[in-house]
């Protein structure tokens with residue numbers, strides 16, 4: 378069983394000792410997560426989610442339920458929460474106007490604070506500060522930009538650096554390498 382599947386597997390019996398009763402309130406404290414309480418578990422979000430189609434264990438409906446139950450550790454430590462393709466189908470299709478995509482972002486921010494941000498994402502933030510773009514740059518690109526009189530990526534990187542420092546992304550440390 379792969380790592381994501383293992384962390385997200387729901388047992389038939391959930392022990393109350395695994396639950397954190399304050400988790401739902403912590404999530405609801407964020408204005409972007411306000412819709413959580415009106416979800417009636419219809420599953421329309423999961424039915425239209427392209428990631429759910431590929432990884433059936435990834436399910437917006439299931440995630441909402443897990444948050445409501447207080448499964449803090451299980452949700453925040455799951456690699457699945459970083460799989461979202463950001464298409465917003467879940468938001469478009471929800472009959473209750475629950476903005477699952479925004480709720481997921483709240484969960485990802487909480488996970489990052491707890492040290493669960495994927496190392497690759499932290500690395501990309503670092504790369505953005507250094508070069509102004511997310512992926513590694515090649516010298517030939519830099520030269521080509523100069524030839525085309527495009528702005529220096531270094532200058533863009535400085536702006537991104539300020540933004541990243543302002544929101545605290547530079548303080549995030551992944552738990553594992």
Ligand code: SF4
Nearest residue numbers: 416417419420422471
């Ligand atoms: S579509 Fe909306 S109401 Fe239905 S399960 Fe998803 S979030 Fe809940």
Ligand code: SF4
Nearest residue numbers: 426461462464465467
């Ligand atoms: S925004 Fe994410 S969770 Fe929502 S439907 Fe798209 S991939 Fe699925």
